[in-house]
Amino acid sequence: MAEDRDILGASPFRKEGRAKVLGEAKYIDDLSLPGMWHGATVRSSIARGSIRTVHFSSEIDWSQYAIVRASDIPGENTIVHLTKDHPCLAADRVNHPEEPILLLAHPEKSALLAGVAGVRVEYDELPGVFTIEESEKAVEDNDTTRIIWEGSAHGGTANCFKQYVLHSGGAKEAEDGLAAAFESADFIVEGEYHTGAQEQLYIEPNGVIAECKKDGSGRVISVCVQGSMQCPYYVVHALTLIFDLPEEKCRVIQTETGGAFGGKEDFPSVIGSHAALLAMKSGHPVKMVYDRAEDMAATTKRHPSRTRHRTAVSKDGKLLGCEIEIALDGGAYATLSPVVLSRATIHAPGPYKWPYVRVRAKAMATNLPPHGAFRGFGAPQSLFSLERHMDKVARAVGIAPEELRRRNFLGTGDRTATGQLLAEPVDMQHLMDRALAESNYYEKVERFAVENKRSAVKRGMGIASFMHGSGFTGSGERRLNSRVDVELLPDGRPQILVSSTEFGQGTNTILCQVAAQTLRIPYDQVAIAQVDTSVVPNSGPTVASRTAMVVGKLVERVCAQMVERLHADANLTGRYEPEEFTAAALRYLQRHGSMRCSVRYEPVRPVEWDDELFHGDAYPAYGWAVYVAEVAVDLNTYSASVTRFDAVQEVGKIMHPVLAKGQVEGGVAQGIGYALYEKCVWKNGRMMNNQMTNYIMPTSADLPEIQVHFEEVPSVHGPGGAKGIGELPMDGPGPAILNAIHNATGVSFDSIPLLPEDIFERLTSFTEPSHGGTEDLDPTREGEFLPEVNA
Amino acid sequence: MKSTVAMTVNGEARKVEVPPMKRLLDVLREDFHLTGAKEGCGEGECGACAVLVDGELVNSCLVPILQANGTRICTIEGVSTEGRLHPIQQCFLGEGGAQCGICTPGMILATHHLLEKHPNPTLEQIQEGLAGNLCRCTGYMRIFEAVQKAVEAQHAI
Numbered sequence: 001m002a003e004d005r006d007i008l009g010a011s012p013f014r015k016e017g018r019a020k021v022l023g024e025a026k027y028i029d030d031l032s033l034p035g036m037w038h039g040a041t042v043r044s045s046i047a048r049g050s051i052r053t054v055h056f057s058s059e060i061d062w063s064q065y066a067i068v069r070a071s072d073i074p075g076e077n078t079i080v081h082l083t084k085d086h087p088c089l090a091a092d093r094v095n096h097p098e099e100p101i102l103l104l105a106h107p108e109k110s111a112l113l114a115g116v117a118g119v120r121v122e123y124d125e126l127p128g129v130f131t132i133e134e135s136e137k138a139v140e141d142n143d144t145t146r147i148i149w150e151g152s153a154h155g156g157t158a159n160c161f162k163q164y165v166l167h168s169g170g171a172k173e174a175e176d177g178l179a180a181a182f183e184s185a186d187f188i189v190e191g192e193y194h195t196g197a198q199e200q201l202y203i204e205p206n207g208v209i210a211e212c213k214k215d216g217s218g219r220v221i222s223v224c225v226q227g228s229m230q231c232p233y234y235v236v237h238a239l240t241l242i243f244d245l246p247e248e249k250c251r252v253i254q255t256e257t258g259g260a261f262g263g264k265e266d267f268p269s270v271i272g273s274h275a276a277l278l279a280m281k282s283g284h285p286v287k288m289v290y291d292r293a294e295d296m297a298a299t300t301k302r303h304p305s306r307t308r309h310r311t312a313v314s315k316d317g318k319l320l321g322c323e324i325e326i327a328l329d330g331g332a333y334a335t336l337s338p339v340v341l342s343r344a345t346i347h348a349p350g351p352y353k354w355p356y357v358r359v360r361a362k363a364m365a366t367n368l369p370p371h372g373a374f375r376g377f378g379a380p381q382s383l384f385s386l387e388r389h390m391d392k393v394a395r396a397v398g399i400a401p402e403e404l405r406r407r408n409f410l411g412t413g414d415r416t417a418t419g420q421l422l423a424e425p426v427d428m429q430h431l432m433d434r435a436l437a438e439s440n441y442y443e444k445v446e447r448f449a450v451e452n453k454r455s456a457v458k459r460g461m462g463i464a465s466f467m468h469g470s471g472f473t474g475s476g477e478r479r480l481n482s483r484v485d486v487e488l489l490p491d492g493r494p495q496i497l498v499s500s501t502e503f504g505q506g507t508n509t510i511l512c513q514v515a516a517q518t519l520r521i522p523y524d525q526v527a528i529a530q531v532d533t534s535v536v537p538n539s540g541p542t543v544a545s546r547t548a549m550v551v552g553k554l555v556e557r558v559c560a561q562m563v564e565r566l567h568a569d570a571n572l573t574g575r576y577e578p579e580e581f582t583a584a585a586l587r588y589l590q591r592h593g594s595m596r597c598s599v600r601y602e603p604v605r606p607v608e609w610d611d612e613l614f615h616g617d618a619y620p621a622y623g624w625a626v627y628v629a630e631v632a633v634d635l636n637t638y639s640a641s642v643t644r645f646d647a648v649q650e651v652g653k654i655m656h657p658v659l660a661k662g663q664v665e666g667g668v669a670q671g672i673g674y675a676l677y678e679k680c681v682w683k684n685g686r687m688m689n690n691q692m693t694n695y696i697m698p699t700s701a702d703l704p705e706i707q708v709h710f711e712e713v714p715s716v717h718g719p720g721g722a723k724g725i726g727e728l729p730m731d732g733p734g735p736a737i738l739n740a741i742h743n744a745t746g747v748s749f750d751s752i753p754l755l756p757e758d759i760f761e762r763l764t765s766f767t768e769p770s771h772g773g774t775e776d777l778d779p780t781r782e783g784e785f786l787p788e789v790n791a
Numbered sequence: 792m793k794s795t796v797a798m799t800v801n802g803e804a805r806k807v808e809v810p811p812m813k814r815l816l817d818v819l820r821e822d823f824h825l826t827g828a829k830e831g832c833g834e835g836e837c838g839a840c841a842v843l844v845d846g847e848l849v850n851s852c853l854v855p856i857l858q859a860n861g862t863r864i865c866t867i868e869g870v871s872t873e874g875r876l877h878p879i880q881q882c883f884l885g886e887g888g889a890q891c892g893i894c895t896p897g898m899i900l901a902t903h904h905l906l907e908k909h910p911n912p913t914l915e916q917i918q919e920g921l922a923g924n925l926c927r928c929t930g931y932m933r934i935f936e937a938v939q940k941a942v943e944a945q946h947a948i
Contacts, residue, residue: 013884020892021880023827023867027893030826201927203831203839204893258829258893259927292832504891504928658887662933666890669930692836692925700931701922 008517008720011658015508015528016256025256028207028227029289036209037066039278039288040112042102042119043298044094047130047367047685048148049123051092051101057118065115066282068103073277074220075244079269080237083154086333086370088242088273094123095148096332096369097686098298100270105278105286128367130685132306132327135159135364149365152334161330161363162338164345166614168357168417177356178312181321185312187396193309193385194751195734197329197680198302198673200374201697202503204228204258206267206299207289210275214283220245223276226253229268230260230501231541232533238269239276254531257503261670262373264503265543266336267299296690300372301680303328303340303363307348307385317397317407321356324348326382330363331370337363340371342473344378346618347731349417350386351428351467352408357417367685373543375670376730379468387464387735388750391742401739402432402441405465418618423605425713428465431626431648435463438709439628439646445743452744456635459643460744464736465626469619470717470724471546474609477601477620483537484554486515486562487596492585494519494562495527497596498539500551505726506659507547513655514552514719518559521578537598545724548655549621552719554599561597604717621717623724625649627668627732630704631740638760640741642672642704647732650711652723657710660725664708667729673698674730675737679753796860800825801869807856815859816840816851819866827867827896831925838924841897842866848904848923867896870903878944879903879937888937890928898924902938911942 019025056062070077070091077091078084090101104115129135129146138146139159147158156162167174182188208227215221220243225235232252239250252272257264271288278286290298306327312320326344330337345361394404409428415421436442441461448459471477485497496515502508512526519526529536539551566572569591572584588595609616630644647664654660677696681688689695714721734752742748747762794811797804800823807822819825819842828851831839835850842851843865870877879902882888889895898921905912905920912920917938918931926934 011887014887014889016892017884017889018876020889020895021876021883021899022871023896023899025892026826027829029830030820202891202893203837203925203927204829204891205831257891259891261927291830292834506890658933662887662890662929665930665932666928667930670927691834692832693834697925697927698930699922699925700934701918703931706930706932 006517007513007523008655009653011656012509012513012523014506014659015512016502027204027258028209028255031209031255033209033211033285036285036287037105037107037278037282038109038112039103039105039275039286040116041100041274042104042116042121044090044097044099044101045121046094046123046125047097047128048095049093049125051090051094052122052124054102055120055122057120060114060118064106064111066105066278068277068281072281073242076241078241079273080241081266081335082338083152083334085149085152086335096367097684098369100274103274103278105282128685130366130368130682132329132364132366135366148332148367156334159365161334161365162341163362164341164614166345166357166359166417168354169419174356174358178321178323178358181312181356185320186315187313189311189313189389189393189396191309191389191392191750193307193388195305195381195384196753197304197371198374198678199296199680199695200261200263200301202259202261202263205290205292205295206264206271207287208268208272208275209285209287210272210279211285212276212279214280220280222249222251223279224251224253225272225276226255227268227272228257228264229254230264230503230543232501232531233499233538234266234541235269235272236533238273242273242276251532251534254501257501260503261375262377262543263300265373265541267372292692293690296695297687298369300335300370302374303330303337303371303378303381305329305381307382309385309389311389311393313393313397315397317399317404319352319354319408322349322354324359326359326361328363328378328381329366329368329371331366331368333370335370335372337371339473340373340378342378343469344382345614346418346469346473347379348382348386350383351410351465351624353410353414354417368682375667376727377544379727380674380731380734383464383466383731384734384752387466388738391739392748401463402436405463406432416618419615420617424621424715426624428624428626431624431650431711432465434709434711435626435628435646435648438648438707439630439644441628444630448744458633458635458744460631460740460742462629462631462736462738462740462743463626464732464739466731467622467624468545468724468728468731470549470621470623471619472544473618474611474616475607477550478603478607480540480601482540482551482554482601483598484539484551484558485537485596485598486558488585488589488594489527490589492582492589493525493527494559495529496555497529497536498551498555499531499533499536500539500547501531501542505663506656507542509659510548510655511552511555514555515559517720518556519563519581520576521581525578545726545728548722549718549724550601552722553604553717554601556719558597558599561599562595565595565597621652621715621723623649623651623728625728625732627736629733629736629740631737631744633741633744633759635763637756638763639756640676640754640759642676642737644704645706645733646709647706647729648709648711649728650713651725651728652715652718653712653721654710655720655722660710661708663725664729665706668706668733669698669703671730671733672703672737675734675752676754677702679755794857796856798859798861799863801865809856811857812855814852815854815856818856819851825866825868829893829896831893836925838897838901839894841900841924843900843904846907848901865900867899870899879941882937882940882944886937886940887933888929894924894926898926898934902941905938906942906945910945912938
């Protein structure tokens with residue numbers, strides 16, 4: 001195929017882009033159905049307790065409302081994810097603030113505010129646990145009054161949703177090796193690191209419209225939910241249990257989705273079920289769209305974390321062994337915590353060669369709203385701690401941070417901590433070279449060190465090196481067994497049928513590029529169907545950096561199948577022009593009426609994975625990266641800002657340079673927010689700053705120049721050599737920025753988000769951090785941070 | 792209680808009888824079926840509902856309809872002409888300035904307003920000019936490029 005016709009690697013306009021810039025794209029709140037009512041949720045005002053009574057105000061004419069209680073649910077009262085611990089509506093007890101108890105619908109949206117206010121719930125309160133530490137303490141003390149989650153048939157123990165232990169090699173070999181490594185180490189470096197909850201803050205809140213059909217006896221025979229979501233088949237699964245209906249009677253349609261970032265992975269099952277129940281009860285279509293305050297208070301966020309590192313290292317900077325303990329705060333129900341924890345565990349040792357590794361990880365229950373999926377899915381937490389810790393190890397050894405990393409990078413042919421052989425080329429050394437060169441690292445480090453002595457604005461440089469696995473973990477892709485179809489439209493154009501959703505990242509565009517490339521026809525001639533589960537097969541959820549690589553590969557294969565069938569059965573010649581493709585397609589349709597090709601997932605290479613031992617091929621492929629942050633810390637205002645950011649990564653072949661850059665820039669921006677701006681303030685399990693006014697995400701005026709650099713190394717796992725890209729850029733900014741702040745101020749900060757008040761408190765308190773290892777820093781000795789310029 | 796409010800919307804004289812405190816955003820979306828303006832926060836922080844009122848960039852979620860009486864309003868639906876994209880829209884499309892698209896209508900109107908004020912904006916002026924419009928997808932870099940391209944395109948006309 002001629003180079004000038006390559007569409008993979010070009011940057012065509014995004015498929016739905018024209019509708020978006022015209023303002024014509026229809027999001028769920030832009031849609032309305034005849035006779036449609038509006039729905040709202042009555043939520044728990046306390047964190048934990050049993051429901052004594054529910055009062056309905058006598059001042060309201062309740063006959064005008066549809067009211068749904070837990071007892072109205074025709075099937076199981078559960079929002080199914082990995083277990084069934086999560087009720088759809090609280091029946092007799094609540095476990096977190098904002099837990100849904102009752103649902104109301106009314107023809108007038110304006111009547112709902114009074115309706116919700118007119119329901120008063122009385123509780124017998126129970127003590128809650130609100131932090132990882134309180135949850136652990138309840139278990140240690142065997143304090144049954146504070147055991148808030150009992151364990152389930154699907155695993156987990158009191159207050160703990162899941163635990164994992166990852167050992168490099170066998171458990172005994174690793175433990176013996178670790179004992180010897182710590183015995184012989186020249187330095188042992190310890191550290192404890194914390195990350196906060198983060199709100200996805202998609203600009204379009206969660207929303208759906210539901211319809212329900214009943215038979216003559218009032219029994220539900222089918223439901224249909226359309227709305228803003230990532231994973232329509234997850235919603236189908238949830239509805240089958242709620243309504244006790246077969247899959248084909250639960251139809252789910254994705255409408256244009258205004259951002260998701262994981263926040264619309266698990267939650268649409270909740271709001272979708274709620275709206276469908278209200279549609280059942282009211283006999284009308286029901287729209288539920290949260291306002292911002294409700295969306296922020298009640299829906300999932302990134303798991304807060306605490307990670308402890310203990311590292312054995314030799315005096316020449318060779319890593320000898322590590323012990324890592326990860327604890328995530330999962331909130332009140334298990335939801336996706338076990339799989340978030342799994343990704344956190346596997347990413348914890350990072351892109352380094354460790355002779356011996358032990359990672360112990362657990363997800364604890366607290367009386368917060370359940371935490372859920374957010375871009376990175378556990379990896380940003382463990383990579384923040386690892387990459388902060390690597391800087392501390394370098395200081396302890398007395399070598400530069402980049403040098404410590406260089407001496408320990410994984411490379412081609414090495415094995416990761418799970419024992420996975422890195423068969424495809426990995427060149428972290430080159431990524432480091434390039435990141436240092438692009439950011440002008442050495443010149444700046446030297447210059448800032450001089451300038452900082454004379455300035456109250458301290459500037460510094462920080463590095464993070466890391467990787468992110470593309471696709472579901474281990475045997476996950478095999479279990480998903482994703483299917484992708486392509487059909488011919490009556491005019492001879494091919495149409496892709498997938499459940500992969502577009503929510504800004506470019507799914508529609510890149511999958512059409514893959515099809516155009518494989519079918520050798522123009523991009524504009526490829527259509528992609530709206531995701532409607534009555535039409536498209538289940539190609540798996542749109543998560544885990546899997547769409548470009550895994551689903552893209554399936555699109556490539558199914559299109560190859562279509563070409564073969566046109567060769568075999570419609571006289572398509574070996575080499576053909578686009579018009580000949582269309583002619584052959586029309587011939588085929590004339591002969592056979594229709595054409596639909598279909599493929600299912602097959603691993604490109606065999607995947608060996610042991611779910612129990614956490615051993616084997618954790619992911620089909622990894623994206624690799626070295627990020628460099630340049631920061632300025634103003635000691636007059638105690639605010640830190642990023643002044644330039646360089647992101648160097650290898651994510652296989654780039655399918656669409658404009659979209660790929662956009663993915664990295666957007667991820668870096670969210671990472672900067674995670675590190676320096678976005679703080680969830682909790683009080684007794686309730687988010688207190690559930691407004692855009694006081695939960696601060698970066699604006700256009702807050703962000704520095706973000707420079708994106710790609711190294712393109714084709715992978716066998718994705719179409720045209722592509723790998724996943726979506727989550728990787730979320731992992732690096734946090735640690736790179738805090739490493740840069742360490743470089744700028746000489747003070748080690750180990751928690752994010754790091755707001756000006758946190759910097760102020762630390763720099764003015766002169767107390768040593770409560771935790772830390774052999775390299776504990778004494779700020780008075782480190783000096784240099786006092787605003788000497790004012791003197 | 793309802794009031795009659797008259798205004799010009801995208802060049803067309805419109806009249807509506809609604810409660811005087813009804814938000815301009817709701818009148819546009821519900822009464823005029825112009826759904827390009829979005830509600831992102833309902834408190835004037837995100838700019839997804841931004842429209843031009845007498846040429847000024849306004850968050851329509853903060854404006855009671857009575858205040859809009861007698862004004863000229865431009866929404867995203869009034870930016871293109873007969874299906875032909877405005878250069879700003881074209882550049883947002885080409886440079887990847889729209890990802891999920893929910894902030895895009897407001898962002899394009901903010902750009903329009905910015906370029907009226909500063910036909911040759913510096914990067915800093917672009918950053919400041921768009922700071923009232925939040926985008927969670929792009930990290931703004933593609934949007935800055937789109938604005939810079941739109942400046943070039945306008946000069947080329």
